Amino acid sequence: MTDVSTPASGSDVVVLEAGRSESHYWRNLWHYRELLLFLAWRDIKVRYKQAALGVAWAVIQPVTQTFLLAFVFGKLAKMPAGGIPYPLLVLAGLLPWQLFSSAFSGAGNSLVGNSHLISKVYFPRLLMPLSALAVALVDLAIMLVLAVPAFALAGIPPSWRLLLLPLFILGALLIALGAGLWITALTVKFRDFRFITPFLLQVGVFVTPVGYRTDFLPNWRDLLALNPLTSVVDGFRWCLLRGETDFNATSLVISLLVTVGLLGTGLWYFRKVERQFADVI
Amino acid sequence: MAELPVIAVEHLSKRYVIGHAGQQDTLRDTLAHGVKGIWSALLRQNEARRSTKEDFWALRDLSFEVQRGEVVGIIGRNGAGKSTLLKILSRITEPTEGRVSIRGRVASLLEVGTGFHPELSGRENIFLNGAILGMRRAEIRRKFDEIVAFAEVEQFLDTPVKHYSSGMYVRLAFAVAAHLEPEVLVVDEVLAVGDYAFQKKCLGKISAIASEGSRTVLFVSHNLGSVTGLCNKAVWLTEGRLRTTGPAAAVVLDYVRSQSEQTRSDYDFENLGSTERLAGRFLIRSLRINDGLPVTHRQPFQVRLQFRTRAAVEGVAFGLAFCTPDGTRLATYDSDFAGQRRTYPAHHEGWIDFLIDDLPLGPGRYSLDCGARSGDVTGLDYLPGCGTIDVNPGPGTSAGAVQIPGGGLRLQAHWTDSPAP
Numbered sequence: 001m002t003d004v005s006t007p008a009s010g011s012d013v014v015v016l017e018a019g020r021s022e023s024h025y026w027r028n029l030w031h032y033r034e035l036l037l038f039l040a041w042r043d044i045k046v047r048y049k050q051a052a053l054g055v056a057w058a059v060i061q062p063v064t065q066t067f068l069l070a071f072v073f074g075k076l077a078k079m080p081a082g083g084i085p086y087p088l089l090v091l092a093g094l095l096p097w098q099l100f101s102s103a104f105s106g107a108g109n110s111l112v113g114n115s116h117l118i119s120k121v122y123f124p125r126l127l128m129p130l131s132a133l134a135v136a137l138v139d140l141a142i143m144l145v146l147a148v149p150a151f152a153l154a155g156i157p158p159s160w161r162l163l164l165l166p167l168f169i170l171g172a173l174l175i176a177l178g179a180g181l182w183i184t185a186l187t188v189k190f191r192d193f194r195f196i197t198p199f200l201l202q203v204g205v206f207v208t209p210v211g212y213r214t215d216f217l218p219n220w221r222d223l224l225a226l227n228p229l230t231s232v233v234d235g236f237r238w239c240l241l242r243g244e245t246d247f248n249a250t251s252l253v254i255s256l257l258v259t260v261g262l263l264g265t266g267l268w269y270f271r272k273v274e275r276q277f278a279d280v281i
Numbered sequence: 282m283a284e285l286p287v288i289a290v291e292h293l294s295k296r297y298v299i300g301h302a303g304q305q306d307t308l309r310d311t312l313a314h315g316v317k318g319i320w321s322a323l324l325r326q327n328e329a330r331r332s333t334k335e336d337f338w339a340l341r342d343l344s345f346e347v348q349r350g351e352v353v354g355i356i357g358r359n360g361a362g363k364s365t366l367l368k369i370l371s372r373i374t375e376p377t378e379g380r381v382s383i384r385g386r387v388a389s390l391l392e393v394g395t396g397f398h399p400e401l402s403g404r405e406n407i408f409l410n411g412a413i414l415g416m417r418r419a420e421i422r423r424k425f426d427e428i429v430a431f432a433e434v435e436q437f438l439d440t441p442v443k444h445y446s447s448g449m450y451v452r453l454a455f456a457v458a459a460h461l462e463p464e465v466l467v468v469d470e471v472l473a474v475g476d477y478a479f480q481k482k483c484l485g486k487i488s489a490i491a492s493e494g495s496r497t498v499l500f501v502s503h504n505l506g507s508v509t510g511l512c513n514k515a516v517w518l519t520e521g522r523l524r525t526t527g528p529a530a531a532v533v534l535d536y537v538r539s540q541s542e543q544t545r546s547d548y549d550f551e552n553l554g555s556t557e558r559l560a561g562r563f564l565i566r567s568l569r570i571n572d573g574l575p576v577t578h579r580q581p582f583q584v585r586l587q588f589r590t591r592a593a594v595e596g597v598a599f600g601l602a603f604c605t606p607d608g609t610r611l612a613t614y615d616s617d618f619a620g621q622r623r624t625y626p627a628h629h630e631g632w633i634d635f636l637i638d639d640l641p642l643g644p645g646r647y648s649l650d651c652g653a654r655s656g657d658v659t660g661l662d663y664l665p666g667c668g669t670i671d672v673n674p675g676p677g678t679s680a681g682a683v684q685i686p687g688g689g690l691r692l693q694a695h696w697t698d699s700p701a702p
Contacts, residue, residue, distance in 0.1 A: 014383045016382075
């Protein structure tokens with residue numbers, strides 16, 4: 001148990017100056033990685049300590065939503081499923097959507113929700129939205145542990161494609177981070193943005209192909225791909241449903257570009273206003 | 282080779298922008314301002330826009346240096362910029378102008394129990410709070426037993442801290458912070474909490490840290506007694522500027538002397554302190570002492586406190602305390618001690634009168650602290666050293682007390698002749 005990485009050497013000089021972008025920003029973030037885990041651990045622990053049904057909530061919510069969306073899209077709207085039981089199709093789409101929506105809303109509220117910390121102690125502010133991602137990942141893990149056997153029982157056992165799932169999980173997290181950084185930084189200044197998050201999520205669940213297959217909507221594909229989550233959902237389906245749904249390369253490229261753009265600008269804006277958080281929060 | 286200073290502050294300034302109708306924090310306001318801005322730019326009426334906001338310089342062109350091993354007390358009146366300085370040194374906010382260079386790891390204690398979560402147990406909070414203050418997990422584990430012993434909470438380690446008494450809570454919180462081992466420790470007036478024995482323990486810990494010689498401590502306090510006791514150097518701020526710096530005892534003496542120049546009956550705290558204070562739920566706006574009349578020993582004494590709320594607050598207890606000019610607390614009056622707590626709606630504007638029938642303070646000079654809290658631990662507003670009073674001798678004052686002022690409380694007791702035991 002040695003304390004190797006404490007950068008507490010006397011030669012370390014910190015210079016505080018107006019508008020100075022910190023040269024050690026990323027190294028500093030790495031140094032605070034334990035705090036990231038502690039913050040995530042706190043949020044998970046508190047959430048499940050307060051809720052009597054605890055972990056069950058992480059399951060009840062998506063299951064209800066799966067059957068609801070399957071009913072609306074499969075039965076009422078009669079969207080084609082291509083031989084896959086409709087609830088499974090929806091579940092495969094809902095997993096990444098839940099991951100995104102919990103990561104996005106968590107990241108979006110992270111700064112204002114922790115304003116007492118921001119005004120009293122220093123740490124790289126980026127830790128706050130990042131720890132929200134970790135919380136969302138834990139929820140996803142619980143759902144995946146239950147969903148994969150459910151798929152197997154319904155006749156779709158896991159295949160090698162499942163090994164590629166982490167890539168799409170990463171995709172969903174990066175999109176959530178990009179959007180969350182924008183929202184959380186804006187919320188510090190304009191509290192109105194708090195109300196925008198639920199609105200975006202309500203619209204998002206329909207704009208994202210959670211309840212329908214994109215490969216049966218060729219005319220809409222490129223437009224849908226502008227929402228980078230489309231490719232994540234397609235990717236999840238491709239991994240979980242043994243490639244029975246088609247996976248479109250053009251859409252993936254468009255989604256990737258949008259993701260990079262969102263994340264890049266999100267980071268830029270967050271870092272630009274980060275230094276003023278304590279003054280306005 | 283001469284050693285470089287641990288902290289070098291050069292021409293440091295910090296500006297806050299205060300909006301007239303509170304903070305500008307809704308999108309609508311900004312959009313409206315945007316349109317107005319364009320409009321006034323078109324009409325070349327820039328003045329109209331400027332008048333809606335006001336610049337407030339919390340610090341102005343401040344320069345000083347701190348050498349390794351020095352224990353520096355930062356003193357000054359409310360609003361002199363002490364807290365802003367600590368916030369900049371702790372990297373919570375950045376300077377507007379000037380620069381600060383710091384050699385070594387900084388740990389700051391601007392509040393006890395930052396990041397404590399009420400639902401988590403004492404044990405869990407030690408780790409969480411330690412991590413927030415910048416300790417590594419291995420480091421916390423190594424010092425865990427020491428922290429628990431210092432806080433005296435062994436039996437309650439696995440109880441959620443929401444069930445802790447406020448004393449236990451503060452002890453645990455300070456214990457974690459006291460076991461940080463930074464090169465530079467920045468401490469705000471956190472010691473104003475907890476019972477006397479624990480305050481002494483805290484001060485003892487700080488002086489132990491200080492006496493090691495390799496660590497540097499910056500300490501803000503209204504208690505000038507603990508500044509002279511702990512610090513070897515003091516920095517005195519007035520209105521964001523450096524008034525003087527030098528050996529602690531000499532600076533404190535100058536400061537006490539300067540304070541005796543003015544006593545007033547009206548104090549305004551409307552634009553005092555951080556934006557955080559001004560944006561809070563509850564704000565003490567002003568004090569009027571004894572309705573402008575002289576204050577007299579053993580006569581009625583009255584303070585009128587004006588306040589406003591931004592949001593609804595429940596169970597509000599007001600407090601008023603008397604201190605010696607160097608900040609040592611002599612007597613405290615809390616409204617909840619008299620069984621009174623009040624609830625106010627949002628955007629309420631109110632006055633409350635505090636009245637003592639028979640002022641027990643002997644002739645001399647005293648400083649006032651006032652504050653309000655909601656429930657037992659949530660501070661709403663706290664203004665230490667918010668006013669100064671000169672108590673005059675009155676008809677009830679004994680001749681001895683007139684000749685030797687500053688005797689503190691002059692209280693009644695029973696004195697009876699007793700036969701030899």
